[in-house]
Amino acid sequence: MRIGRRPPKVSVIIPTYNLASLLPLTINSVLEQTYPDLETIVVDDGSTDNTPEVMERYSGRVIYIRQPNQGVAAARNTGIRAASGDCLMFMDHDDLLLPHKVQRQVDVMQARPDISFVHCRYYHIDEKGAPFEKVGLLPEGDVLAQLIIGDFVWVGGPLIRRECLERVGLFDEENPWSADWDMWLRIARTGYAFACVQEPLGSYRILSSSMTGNVLKLEQGAIRVLDKAFADPALPADIVARKSLAYGHTRFWLSCRYYAAGAWEDAGRNFSQALALHPQFLSRMNEMAQMLADDALSLRVTEPLGFLEGVFAHLPPEHEAFRRRQSMIFEKTYLGLALRNYALGNVDEGKRFLAAALKQNPALRENPEDFGSSLYYHAMRLPSNSPHQFVDRVLQNLPDGAQRLAAVRQHVIGDVSIGNAFQDYFSGLRLSVVRQVLTGIRCRPSWLKNRGVWSIFLKSLTGWPTTGHVSQARPSA
Known part of the structure; x- marks a missing residue:
């Protein structure tokens, strides 16, 4: 059904196969969502470990479907058929959501009824769940030109209207290794615009077994x-x-x-x-x-x-x-x-x-500016919220003979402040946007010439809605 003023019911579909040790973390991150009208569906694709015993803990809270092993695409399709939500979301069985993820994405859909696909930024975490990096700003709008070059959408990222999936069809069960990329491309080729919440709302776990697995497939x-x-x-x-x-x-x-x-x-x-x-x-x-x-x-x-x-x-x-x-x-x-x-x-x-x-x-x-560009790049991808401290830690502990690199501090702090301002803008943190922009301009006055910076600064001062896309460009030299 079309989402109007009534908040939609959201179905979260989690295919799983032989990962009972991590599955509870994934399920719990869904059950802990702040959004109230949520349906959680776990599709067990023929696990031979203790997944059925683990799922007994969630009786009455999670819909549990067990089927013979058919692959992850088939398991997702089973979940789609069983789901009763107006919007659907998919998760791998080892990924995690932040508690406000679904609410943030529903807010975008409620504000923009023309949008049927809302994805988000996310973190990379290692096998033990330790944060590794924060993925940068992601494409939105008409994304087909970027998406055809490579898949930038985390499978746990999108919230998708049911009618969109009904129009483009189910996941390709004959191509389980790349069925998600195929699905996103079909949605984009059909003419749907992508919206993106430009703040990390979940974590994509990279397991050692997935690093060098069956590359031929x-x-x-x-x-x-x-x-x-x-x-x-x-x-x-x-x-x-x-x-x-x-x-x-x-x-x-x-x-x-x-x-x-x-x-x-x-x-x-x-x-x-x-x-x-x-x-x-x-x-x-x-x-x-x-x-x-x-x-x-x-x-x-x-x-x-x-x-x-x-x-x-x-x-x-x-x-x-x-x-x-x-x-x-x-x-x-x-x-x-x-x-x-x-x-x-x-x-x-x-x-x-x-x-x-x-x-x-x-x-x-x-050429300290070349070093400064790398320092900024890594600072903005830190999983923590302390890039300024990171920059100072680096520049105060340079190896012998490299002290000239410390000259980039003002420019890097300025760029990091502006980068944080854009992130805070998309997160709705208006006062922080104003502070970060003022710091960025003070450290690097060339940001005064940037229209995107002025746009988020003025909109944050006046209370303008923060949905939609604002371009972040590099400063003039």
């Missing part, structure tokens, strides 16, 4: 999604024009997954295909270098430096030109490891890795 699933999307005769011409980029980007991402798994032949095959499909990568080596460094620093890679050593030891011989970026990639990775350790309070390790980054690229000492 992941490859088959991802390519099948793209084949299906580009076979759509109604696909807009501007999206069709992104075909080589979409396949090339996906092949490059798959090569990283294969390198992480030590599957050198398949890694090289996908790496070569990425460059063959999208030769423009050859003129964007710096971008590829950044992508590879980012992948090395992700939770999916347990040994970042070993991962990179494996990449360069098994680089396809026809792509030796990429080897010339080896020093840059290691520099970016050392720098990321340094800032990660500073964030964790491991100052000595942070100094050691930062010294290694400077050894890889001595010119970094003479």
Whole structure:
């Protein structure tokens, strides 16, 4: 039914298979939602562990459905058929929600009846539940051009109107490894605009078993999604024009997954295909270098430096030109490891890795702004709410010979303050927006020229609604 003034009933569907140890944490995070009209459905896809015994604790509070093992897509579809909600949400059995997640997303739908899909930012957490990073601002509006390049939607993120799912159909049970990306693409291709709550509302857990699992099935699933999307005769011409980029980007991402798994032949095959499909990568080596460094620093890679050593030891011989970026990639990775350790309070390790980054690229000492950009990037992705303290911890504990880097403090604090202002704006924290903007402008006056900054500042002063999209741009030089 169409959501009007009456708050909708929300059904949360959790497929599960043999993860009884973590399932209660996921269920409890749903039951602890502040939103009152909530239905929780757990679909047990043929677990052979003690999941049935665990579910006895939730009798009367959770709808429990047990079926023969058919895969996660089939389990989600079983949940859809059983759900009675006006809106639906899906969760993996090891992810977590913050208590106000559903309420925040329902508020957006109530305020914007034209929206049928509301996703959100989120945290990455490790196997033990420790916060790792906060995902940055995510696309919203007409997102098809970005979504065709890669899946940026966390499966636990979206709240979706039932009528939207009824229109686009169920999850593709023949492609369980990429059924969520396929679903989001079908929704976007049908013409639905995406809204996004630009604050973290949940946590995506990355397990060690998921880091180097069956990459071949992941490859088959991802390519099948793209084949299906580009076979759509109604696909807009501007999206069709992104075909080589979409396949090339996906092949490059798959090569990283294969390198992480030590599957050198398949890694090289996908790496070569990425460059063959999208030769423009050859003129964007710096971008590829950044992508590879980012992948090395992700939770999916347990040994970042070993991962990179494996990449360069098994680089396809026809792509030796990429080897010339080896020093840059290691520099970016050392720098990321340094800032990660500073964030964790491991100052000595942070100094050691930062010294290694400077050894890889001595010119970094003479270009503090480049270091400042990396410092800002990592500060804004900290899972904690203390980026200013993080910046000071780094700049007050630099390795010998690197004191010139401390000159970036004012600019970085200014950028972090503006970044926080945008986050607080989307969270409805108006007074904090005003304070953060004033701090940002004081530290970096060039933000005065930014229209987005003025927009959130004036709207926060006047009480203007905070739903909708505001662009955050970098300051003028």
